[in-house]
Amino acid sequence: MKKRSPFLALTLAAALSLSLFTGCGGNGSSSTADSQGSVSQHETITGKIDGVAATGMVDKIVIQSGASSEDPSPFAPSVGGMAKGLLYAKLISRNSYGALLDDCTMWLAKSVTKVDDKTYDIELYDYITDSKGNKIDADDIIFSYDMSYKEGKFQRIGSSMESLEKTGDYTLRMTLKNTSPGTLEDLLSNPQLDIVDQGWYESATDEERRKDPATTGPYRLVSEVTGSSMVFEAVEDYWQKDTSLLPPSGRQNVKTIEFKVITEPAMGVIALENHEVDFARFNDSTSLNSFFTDGKVADGYNLDLSDGIFTMDMFLNMSDESILSQSLDLRKAVLYALNSEDIMYAAGNDEYTSFELSTLGTPAMNGAQPEWENEDYYDYNPEKAAEYLEAAGYEPGEITLTFMSGTTMSNDSVRSVVVSNLEEAGFNVELLTVDGALFNVYRDDPTQWDLMIDFKGAGTGHITGCWDICFNPGSFTNGTSICFNRDEKLVELLMAAEQDPTPENLNAFHYYLKDQAYCKGLYSTRSVSVCTDKILEIATDSLTNPIPNAMVFAEDYESGK
Amino acid sequence: MLRYIGKRLIQMIPILMVVAILIFTLMYFVPGDPVKIILGNDATPVEVEKVRDELGLNDSYLVQLTDYLKNLVQLNFGDSFFSGLPVRDELMNRFPYTLMLTFCCITCSVIFGVPIGISCALRADKLADRIWMFITLLWSSMPGFWLALLLVLLFSRQLGWLPSIGIGGPEYFILPVLSNSLGSLAGIARQTRASMLEVIRADFISTAKSKGISRREVIWKHALPNALIPIITIIGGGFGMMLGGATITESIFSIPGIGLYMMNGINNRDYPVVRGCILYIAFMFAIIMLITDLVYAFVDPRIKAKYVRAKKKPAKAEPERSEVTC
Numbered sequence A: 001m002k003k004r005s006p007f008l009a010l011t012l013a014a015a016l017s018l019s020l021f022t023g024c025g026g027n028g029s030s031s032t033a034d035s036q037g038s039v040s041q042h043e044t045i046t047g048k049i050d051g052v053a054a055t056g057m058v059d060k061i062v063i064q065s066g067a068s069s070e071d072p073s074p075f076a077p078s079v080g081g082m083a084k085g086l087l088y089a090k091l092i093s094r095n096s097y098g099a100l101l102d103d104c105t106m107w108l109a110k111s112v113t114k115v116d117d118k119t120y121d122i123e124l125y126d127y128i129t130d131s132k133g134n135k136i137d138a139d140d141i142i143f144s145y146d147m148s149y150k151e152g153k154f155q156r157i158g159s160s161m162e163s164l165e166k167t168g169d170y171t172l173r174m175t176l177k178n179t180s181p182g183t184l185e186d187l188l189s190n191p192q193l194d195i196v197d198q199g200w201y202e203s204a205t206d207e208e209r210r211k212d213p214a215t216t217g218p219y220r221l222v223s224e225v226t227g228s229s230m231v232f233e234a235v236e237d238y239w240q241k242d243t244s245l246l247p248p249s250g251r252q253n254v255k256t257i258e259f260k261v262i263t264e265p266a267m268g269v270i271a272l273e274n275h276e277v278d279f280a281r282f283n284d285s286t287s288l289n290s291f292f293t294d295g296k297v298a299d300g301y302n303l304d305l306s307d308g309i310f311t312m313d314m315f316l317n318m319s320d321e322s323i324l325s326q327s328l329d330l331r332k333a334v335l336y337a338l339n340s341e342d343i344m345y346a347a348g349n350d351e352y353t354s355f356e357l358s359t360l361g362t363p364a365m366n367g368a369q370p371e372w373e374n375e376d377y378y379d380y381n382p383e384k385a386a387e388y389l390e391a392a393g394y395e396p397g398e399i400t401l402t403f404m405s406g407t408t409m410s411n412d413s414v415r416s417v418v419v420s421n422l423e424e425a426g427f428n429v430e431l432l433t434v435d436g437a438l439f440n441v442y443r444d445d446p447t448q449w450d451l452m453i454d455f456k457g458a459g460t461g462h463i464t465g466c467w468d469i470c471f472n473p474g475s476f477t478n479g480t481s482i483c484f485n486r487d488e489k490l491v492e493l494l495m496a497a498e499q500d501p502t503p504e505n506l507n508a509f510h511y512y513l514k515d516q517a518y519c520k521g522l523y524s525t526r527s528v529s530v531c532t533d534k535i536l537e538i539a540t541d542s543l544t545n546p547i548p549n550a551m552v553f554a555e556d557y558e559s560g561k
Numbered sequence B: 001m002l003r004y005i006g007k008r009l010i011q012m013i014p015i016l017m018v019v020a021i022l023i024f025t026l027m028y029f030v031p032g033d034p035v036k037i038i039l040g041n042d043a044t045p046v047e048v049e050k051v052r053d054e055l056g057l058n059d060s061y062l063v064q065l066t067d068y069l070k071n072l073v074q075l076n077f078g079d080s081f082f083s084g085l086p087v088r089d090e091l092m093n094r095f096p097y098t099l100m101l102t103f104c105c106i107t108c109s110v111i112f113g114v115p116i117g118i119s120c121a122l123r124a125d126k127l128a129d130r131i132w133m134f135i136t137l138l139w140s141s142m143p144g145f146w147l148a149l150l151l152v153l154l155f156s157r158q159l160g161w162l163p164s165i166g167i168g169g170p171e172y173f174i175l176p177v178l179s180n181s182l183g184s185l186a187g188i189a190r191q192t193r194a195s196m197l198e199v200i201r202a203d204f205i206s207t208a209k210s211k212g213i214s215r216r217e218v219i220w221k222h223a224l225p226n227a228l229i230p231i232i233t234i235i236g237g238g239f240g241m242m243l244g245g246a247t248i249t250e251s252i253f254s255i256p257g258i259g260l261y262m263m264n265g266i267n268n269r270d271y272p273v274v275r276g277c278i279l280y281i282a283f284m285f286a287i288i289m290l291i292t293d294l295v296y297a298f299v300d301p302r303i304k305a306k307y308v309r310a311k312k313k314p315a316k317a318e319p320e321r322s323e324v325t326c
Helices: A005-022 A083-087 A138-150 A156-158 A183-189 A198-201 A206-212 A265-273 A285-289 A327-336 A341-346 A370-374 A381-393 A413-426 A438-443 A463-471 A490-501 A502-514 B002-029 B034-039 B043-054 B061-073 B087-123 B128-141 B144-160 B171-200 B203-210 B215-243 B247-252 B260-268 B271-299 B301-312 B315-323
Strands: A058-065 A092-094 A104-106 A111-117 A121-122 A161-168 A173-177 A218-224 A229-234 A254-261 A279-282 A301-306 A309-317 A354-356 A401-407 A428-434 A452-455 A519-525 A527-532 A535-537
Touching: A083 A218, A083 A229, A092 A183, A092 B087, A104 A111, A104 A183, A111 A301, A121 A138, A138 A156, A138 A161, A138 A173, A156 A161, A156 A183, A156 B043, A161 A519, A173 A183, A265 A279, A265 A285, A285 A527, A309 A327, A327 A381, A327 A413, A341 A354, A341 A413, A341 A519, A354 A502, A381 A413, A401 A413, A401 A438, A413 A428, A413 A452, A428 A438, A438 B034, A452 A463, A463 A490, A463 A502, A490 A502, A490 B144, B002 B061, B002 B271, B034 B043, B087 B128, B087 B171, B087 B215, B087 B247, B087 B271, B128 B171, B144 B171, B144 B247, B171 B215, B171 B247, B203 B215, B203 B247, B215 B247, B260 B271
Parallel strands: A058 A254, A058 A279, A401 A428, A401 A452
Antiparallel strands: A092 A104, A111 A121, A121 A173, A161 A173, A218 A229, A229 A254, A279 A527, A301 A527, A309 A452, A309 A519, A354 A519
């Protein structure tokens, strides 16, 4: 043993030296140069920096993409990739998340006119052509909607649109099934909507549709290596010559756009540091910390923190199967026991990458009222939680709650914090941790859980959309809600807020939901975009996806430098 | 020999069918709804039902199984629920990258692992042997993802010599091969050492030495061929495993191989992808095992002789031989 110890020590020393040399265990980014100034907690960074902008098209941009398999064919399901946004134009483009018609830019549509609450007339430009020169008219739009519904995954067409009729060669009439705010805008601009020429589509082979689709967007596909990269080039002679009529998604600020598939966040950081990509997106604080420390953006980078559009929420089981349905005090005890901030940090976030919520929805959603943010929203208070537990007539340790979570949406740290919060307030907790697919099944089963953590969004971009998917009985096979109860008053308030989203109606729903303690919005995660500081302005769409073709580049910008 | 190969290939068909039915049945009964993952959180029950119908998920087990097997006979694995792309095409597109990665890793492991093992066996219990055994133990104990990240940080981030991600020229494969092959190299080295130690202590090696045959000839001509069988087994197993996809390596280095594809398929309950990948792995394993058996025959004349004897054995010879035995 004695003989071996010097050798062992040497080997361990060598391994440690290698770790130190490679930078393991420490943050390699030590630069603190201030390109955007220091920011305070909860403040967003808009990704704009000063500099002399390039005139005309720059040559190339390489972007990190997390989508490992994406089919660029029209009507193929979009799997979170950004490629199809470059290929297929929409009728309109929303300027921000949840933007209503007045805050949208027309794209293929020349105008959208309201006839009544559910009916809209759409006029198309009469000179639209795709990348192969085919003319696009009203018939093509109807065909594209039909195919996006049947072949694609744009299922909201079925639940939101009553009809789409041709009224002329370049005019259509769209009738909606409901008047929920944001429904029309979603139908006209949804990323799952691919508009193409019917004649081309029907005559093209599967291979042609995939390798060389005729596009109505500003770019065309040049090459693709499945699961590795996709290269796009600006369409020459794009149909819309007047760039002032184009939304950001329709611009052509760069000639070639390459998406490189990188699924590991840590590798995305390295690729950006190595200039193997010019732009990357993250959603965790560890990755952000490589480029942003102590509220300052690292030298050589530009950063955009877009407001989160998804919420992480805790739902309580209100069916007869759960003890929580029996007492309002008990539910309040649970909600006061939960520390949103700790849960947010446990999920791998920090004050820059996420923020606590004050309702079921995020401030980015249209209709969210600013005053909600200053109210007591079951702010963490274990003493109050214990008081409510006592008021409900239970002793500490008397009640056991089953807490369900999915492995894909929350980690062990989150579960530990929730368990410790609830135990501190006097509850026993049983954990039910399941994978994503099983989670979706158990979510609809009232016998499985008392508490469930889940994320929600608003497809329409309006906060009522987020409420609707949780509490509209029509959205559930058993005609209840995500909490398994059917509260007629809540439904009535929801319908009123959807029909007429005035602050009064929105407040009425928000306060009633809060009083009943059916759920608690915990936190929302921001979308983090990082790029070289030679990109002066980061452009993102209404869903916080980057728009590479609308970014503003510095005059000395060069990809990979 | 050709007859033997043909027989083994035919035997693979029922094996693959059983695997196909088994995996289909398991996936069918595993709880979890892929449609809810596909459509996201804001899909209504009506929308979910429509897509379930379109994907045939509402059909009975037997109907789904029959359709699946019918398609399988035509080598149609179906389309991915998520990307909509045909699984067969995706497998074909991704196979070259996995094959190249696997081939390079195994070659690397054999080229370095076998000589290290032989060298250690010849210097058993000496300092060099102990150092190498310690190093190989370290390599086989190191988690692949940790080693991969360490290599990327050193060679890509710090030194800037090699690309960290993607595919392209040979330089793109250096780090993935290095991180993926060290573990199997260590395994091969240790196995070679153990086999060689057993052989070089055998009587026939002593005889060869006493006859004055050179040391090099004794090792390479007499000892190594006799020690090769367990080494070939470990190489064959490793090759088959790697062809199934080096999920972590592919994920870290963004190599569009089979492993990453299957992993995403499992996470998303993308049934066609998972079934296609498992069938592919089963097929690859069967082929590799067949090749391994053939290599056994090539390196060991005793095994080859068995095949030859079986072929030459006359049809009515059995009772006669029994009599002699009695």
